[in-house]
Amino acid sequence: MGEPIVKIVGVTKRFGAVEAVANVDLEIARGELFALLGGSGCGKTTLLRLLAGFERPDRGRILIDGQDMTGVPPHLRPINMMFQSYALFPHLDVAGNVAYGLKREGVARPEIATRVAEALALVKLDGLGTRRPSQLSGGQRQRVALARALVKRPKLLLLDEPLAALDRKLREDTRFELVRLQEQLGVTFVIVTHDQPEAMSMASRLAVMNAGRIVQTGTPHELYERPATRFVAGFIGIANILQTAPGRWLALRPEKIALSADRPATERAIAGTVVEVGYEGDRSLYRIALADGSTMRVAQTNVARARESAFKRGDNVWLGWSDDAGQVLHE
Amino acid sequence: MSGRVGVAATVLAFGYAFLYLPIALVIAYSFNESRLVTVWAGFSLKWWKALLQNEAMLDAAWLSLRIALVSATFATLLGLAAGYVLARVPRFRGRTLFAGLVVAPMVMPEVVMGISMLLLFVGSDRLLGGPERGFLTITIAHVTFSLTFVAIVVQARLADFDRSLEEAAMDLGATPWTTFLTVTLPMIAPALASGWLLAFTLSLDDLILTQFVAGAQSQTLPMRVYSSVRLGVDPQINVLATIVVAIAAGALVTSAWLTRKRD
Numbered sequence: 001m002g003e004p005i006v007k008i009v010g011v012t013k014r015f016g017a018v019e020a021v022a023n024v025d026l027e028i029a030r031g032e033l034f035a036l037l038g039g040s041g042c043g044k045t046t047l048l049r050l051l052a053g054f055e056r057p058d059r060g061r062i063l064i065d066g067q068d069m070t071g072v073p074p075h076l077r078p079i080n081m082m083f084q085s086y087a088l089f090p091h092l093d094v095a096g097n098v099a100y101g102l103k104r105e106g107v108a109r110p111e112i113a114t115r116v117a118e119a120l121a122l123v124k125l126d127g128l129g130t131r132r133p134s135q136l137s138g139g140q141r142q143r144v145a146l147a148r149a150l151v152k153r154p155k156l157l158l159l160d161e162p163l164a165a166l167d168r169k170l171r172e173d174t175r176f177e178l179v180r181l182q183e184q185l186g187v188t189f190v191i192v193t194h195d196q197p198e199a200m201s202m203a204s205r206l207a208v209m210n211a212g213r214i215v216q217t218g219t220p221h222e223l224y225e226r227p228a229t230r231f232v233a234g235f236i237g238i239a240n241i242l243q244t245a246p247g248r249w250l251a252l253r254p255e256k257i258a259l260s261a262d263r264p265a266t267e268r269a270i271a272g273t274v275v276e277v278g279y280e281g282d283r284s285l286y287r288i289a290l291a292d293g294s295t296m297r298v299a300q301t302n303v304a305r306a307r308e309s310a311f312k313r314g315d316n317v318w319l320g321w322s323d324d325a326g327q328v329l330h331e
Numbered sequence: 332m333s334g335r336v337g338v339a340a341t342v343l344a345f346g347y348a349f350l351y352l353p354i355a356l357v358i359a360y361s362f363n364e365s366r367l368v369t370v371w372a373g374f375s376l377k378w379w380k381a382l383l384q385n386e387a388m389l390d391a392a393w394l395s396l397r398i399a400l401v402s403a404t405f406a407t408l409l410g411l412a413a414g415y416v417l418a419r420v421p422r423f424r425g426r427t428l429f430a431g432l433v434v435a436p437m438v439m440p441e442v443v444m445g446i447s448m449l450l451l452f453v454g455s456d457r458l459l460g461g462p463e464r465g466f467l468t469i470t471i472a473h474v475t476f477s478l479t480f481v482a483i484v485v486q487a488r489l490a491d492f493d494r495s496l497e498e499a500a501m502d503l504g505a506t507p508w509t510t511f512l513t514v515t516l517p518m519i520a521p522a523l524a525s526g527w528l529l530a531f532t533l534s535l536d537d538l539i540l541t542q543f544v545a546g547a548q549s550q551t552l553p554m555r556v557y558s559s560v561r562l563g564v565d566p567q568i569n570v571l572a573t574i575v576v577a578i579a580a581g582a583l584v585t586s587a588w589l590t591r592k593r594d
Contacts, residue, residue, distance in 0.1 A: 052502060054501075074498070074502050075501045075502070075503075075504050075505055079502075081498075083498070083499055085495050087495040087496050087498065087499035089496060089500075089514060090518070100500070100503050100505075101503030104504035104509065105504055148499075148503070149502075149503075152503065152504070
């Protein structure tokens with residue numbers, strides 16, 4: 001993986017009595033699209049702000065491209081950030097916003113003009129340079145913020161909930177647009193998000209955070225198929241957590257379980273009753289009550305066009321899965 | 332339904348009349364021919380001409396204007412600093428005391444401020460041989476109470492200011508000082524301008540505090556007007572009042588407009 005672009009070593013940040021970031025170690029490789037995923041208050045934004053230099057770690061070190069960033073103020077870091085609120089300067093027009101960072105570097109005027117035009121073309125905002133931020137739509141503002149950060153050619157681009165302020169349809173388009181840009185430019189992206197499908201679909205690797213700690217780091221596949229803890233299993237996608245022994249659990253994804261009317265020939269089989277059918281079009285999510293009083297969730301892809309779901313509420317069904325369908329957990 | 336609208340309109344008309352009729356009368360009587368303030372004797376500009384030839388009144392007006400310009404400018408600079416600290420520095424030793432001291436002049440009776448300032452200036456005159464009571468002491472006194480208003484306006488503006496704008500500037504390579512000049516200052520400029528206008532107006536018409544700290548030689552416009560009123564009202568006062576109302580109204584409208592213009 002070569003020399004990592006970001007190396008976080010034992011970083012802790014406290015606010016009063018709260019440990020916002022607790023002893024975090026993390027390496028991010030050059031050219032990655034890395035996501036920090038977690039619920040609100042998990043410390044992901046604080047970690048991003050530590051990288052940008054807006055917060056100082058109480059303990060530990062942050063190295064960017066091999067250089068220790070301790071004590072380096074934000075304006076001297078080779079990093080740029082796209083803020084959740086976009087933080088566009090309302091008193092400057094779009095071109096003025098994008099040019100702001102280049103002016104601070106002392107880039108010559110003609111070069112500023114060229115690079116601003118390039119950056120605006122990159123995010124498909126050509127010709128909107130003279131507009132004010134207040135005259136733009138939410139999606140356009142987001143792209144101005146992106147252009148403003150990218151025009152500086154940073155080694156690392158931090159994106160704080162980049163899609164949270166967009167409506168749903170635009171969010172999905174923008175997701176792929178961001179990935180395309182990242183691949184085209186080769187800049188390392190670090191995205192902070194609470195949106196689990198977003199992180200899964202965009203990131204090459206992601207870290208799941210909880211209570212200031214990184215619980216697990218890996219590719220989207222690894223996190224979904226091989227979660228390390230019950231927290232990760234429950235946070236990413238849906239999981240049935242079955243206790244198999246004291247201190248031992250099995251995390252079983254709903255789509256890894258087969259439903260049938262008769263006892264299946266799989267390695268594991270258990271009988272239950274359908275208590276709820278959630279029809280989502282492409283799939284149906286069943287809630288099955290077992291004899292011991294617990295419930296399990298099972299998903300079935302609706303491959304064939306049928307008038308109604310295969311099983312109805314109150315039907316007695318069998319659940320079957322193979323021995324390697326689930327992940328064994330110890331915590 | 333139309334009856335109720337009629338009642339509301341009447342009440343409104345009475346309300347406005349109560350507030351503004353006296354001012355309208357003053358303006359109208361400034362164009363009066365008669366020497367008597369309360370008797371209308373036809374249109375004339377003679378009191379306007381008389382005022383423009385009244386040296387004593389013009390000197391007083393010029394002094395007041397200079398004091399207002401200088402004190403408003405210093406009050407704005409100091410008020411900006413105080414408001415910035417109150418809005419941006421969440422914790423420092425003596426913060427509560429500082430916040431209290433900044434707004435104290437607003438609730439302190441002017442007579443008390445006047446006496447304490449007089450004592451200060453008399454004391455410093457005795458110990459240091461200055462400053463001489465006049466332009467300088469009046470200006471200092473005006474800065475003291477009007478900076479409070481600027482500080483409050485600036486603090487309010489900074490409080491609803493998105494901090495991430497400043498962070499974005501620093502993230503894009505601006506030093507803290509450049510950030511202040513290129514982002515913070517342009518954003519709060521309307522608040523500063525309306526704070527300046529407020530300080531200017533307050534200084535222009537202050538009488539009580541000024542009387543304590545003005546020397547024997549210097550008379551500001553309000554002092555001049557007050558003393559001439561005691562000798563009997565002359566329609567020149569109406570003219571002067573009209574001019575002052577025009578300036579104050581202009582400042583008020585500009586200040587409101589500047590505050591609204593901020594996105």
